[in-house]
Every structure is written in C-alpha cells, then in structure tokens.
Amino acid sequence: SFVLTQSPSVSVAPGKTATITCGGHRIGSTSVSWYQQKPGQAPVLVIYFDGDRPSGIPERFSGSNSGNTATLTISRVEAGDEADYYCQVWDSTSDYVFGPGTTVTVL
Amino acid sequence: EVQLLESGGGLVLPGGSLRLSCAVSGFTFRTYAMVWVRQAPGKGLEWVSVISGHGDDTYYADSVRGRFTISRDTSKNMLYLEMNGLRAEDTAVYYCAKDGGQYMDHWGQGTLVTVSS
Numbered sequence: 001s002f003v004l005t006q007s008p009s010v011s012v013a014p015g016k017t018a019t020i021t022c023g024g025h026r027i028g029s030t031s032v033s034w035y036q037q038k039p040g041q042a043p044v045l046v047i048y049f050d051g052d053r054p055s056g057i058p059e060r061f062s063g064s065n066s067g068n069t070a071t072l073t074i075s076r077v078e079a080g081d082e083a084d085y086y087c088q089v090w091d092s093t094s095d096y097v098f099g100p101g102t103t104v105t106v107l
Numbered sequence: 108e109v110q111l112l113e114s115g116g117g118l119v120l121p122g123g124s125l126r127l128s129c130a131v132s133g134f135t136f137r138t139y140a141m142v143w144v145r146q147a148p149g150k151g152l153e154w155v156s157v158i159s160g161h162g163d164d165t166y167y168a169d170s171v172r173g174r175f176t177i178s179r180d181t182s183k184n185m186l187y188l189e190m191n192g193l194r195a196e197d198t199a200v201y202y203c204a205k206d207g208g209q210y211m212d213h214w215g216q217g218t219l220v221t222v223s224s
Contacts, residue, residue: 031209031210033209033210033211035152035211037152041216042202042214042215042216042217043144043152043202043211043214044214045207045210045211045212045213045214048207048208048210048212049208049210054212084151086151086152088152088210088211089209090209090210095154095157095166095168096142096144096154096157096209096211097154098151098152098153098154099151100151101151101152
C-alpha cells in the first residue's frame with residue numbers, strides 16, 4: 001500500500017514562503033491533492049491534480065509533483081495560513097491515502 | 108452552493124452500533140462518489156469508506172471492513188455509515204465528503220463519535 005511521509009512542522013515568517021513536502025515511492029507517477037485544516041474546522045481542499053487550485057483558493061498556494069516528492073508552496077505567507085496541511089493520493093490498492101500532516105506556524 | 112451536513116454522532120458503548128447520516132445539496136448527488144473520512148482526537152485524517160455514484164460499488168479501509176457499511180439514498184440525497192462492533196479506537200470526528208475525482212472537493216463539518224464505557 002502507498003505510504004506518505006510529511007515533516008511534522010514548518011515555521012515561517014509573515015511574507016515569506018512556506019514549503020511543505022510529501023514523500024512517497026514514485027509519488028510523481030500519481031496525482032496529489034492538498035488539504036488545509038484549521039483548528040476545530042473541517043479540511044479544505046487547496047490543491048488537486050498536483051497543482052490545480054479550486055475556485056476561491058488564493059494564487060499564493062501552488063503545488064508540484066515529481067519523482068518521490070510532492071510539494072505545496074505557500075507564497076507571501078499570512079497569519080491566516082497557520083494550519084495543518086495534509087497531502088493525499090489515490091491508490092488502486094489502498095484507495096485514498098493521507099499523509100500524516102504538517103503543522104505550519106506563522107512566526 | 109454545495110453543502111454537506113453530518114448527523115448521528117454521539118456516545119456509544121464498546122461493541123455498540125451507530126448510524127451516521129450526511130445530507131447533501133447543491134450538486135447532482137447520483138453523479139458523484141461519496142466518502143467518509145475520520146479524524147481521531149489530535150490525530151490525522153484517515154479514509155474510512157467510499158461509495159460509487161450509483162451505489163453499486165463500495166470499498167472500506169482495513170480497519171473497518173466487516174464492521175461498517177456505507178450506503179446512499181439518491182431519492183433523499185442522503186449518505187449513510189452504519190457502524191457496528193464499535194471499538195475505542197473508532198472514536199473520532201467523522202466527515203462526509205464529495206469525491207471530485209480521487210480527491211475530496213467538499214467536506215461536511217463533521218460529527219463526533221465517542222466509544223467509551
């Protein structure tokens with residue numbers, strides 16, 4: 001079954017760029033989605049199909065995927081971006097697989 | 108506007124049963140697969156089950172297979188999760204979500220299930 005890894009935490013100053021990675025064997029051969037979850041709230045889709053943004057998600061959020069690593073990049077970080085971020089793939093044997101999550105802290 | 112509203116959570120004894128419901132609106136329900144995802148307190152997201160748009164195909168995580176049953180009523184725009192043989196490790200917030208194509212593009216607000224004596 002597919003196993004995803006994420007760094008537990010990332011700290012970033014306002015206005016800077018946050019980079020969140022999601023590792024998995026040959027993850028570049030599948031599509032990756034990313035979800036933002038703020039405390040006490042439901043997850044929100046921020047990136048799908050590696051780099052597409054749903055309507056309403058700021059252009060500051062971007063994604064890429066190649067080799068064994070997918071990346072979510074948040075540019076010009078704002079205080080409101082502080083949240084947990086989860087990557088997710090779909091695998092024919094495991095169905096939906098989530099990464100363990102990364103907590104983004106805005107300094 | 109897409110809306111999903113879960114209900115049916117609560118406190119249940121180990122070994123007990125519970126049925127969660129998810130009322131949906133704002134999209135053509137029968138067209139999309141629907142998913143249940145759960146989150147134990149302080150933990151990450153865990154996929155639980157998925158049902159196809161027509162309801163004929165269902166899949167489950169190993170952790171719940173044989174105990175949980177997903178179903179849908181297209182006439183009522185309702186999604187269900189029947190949970191039997193509940194264990195302490197099933198304690199979680201349960202979210203229903205719309206499948207947008209191997210990802211979840213809309214989520215409900217969640218309903219808390221607590222399994223405890």
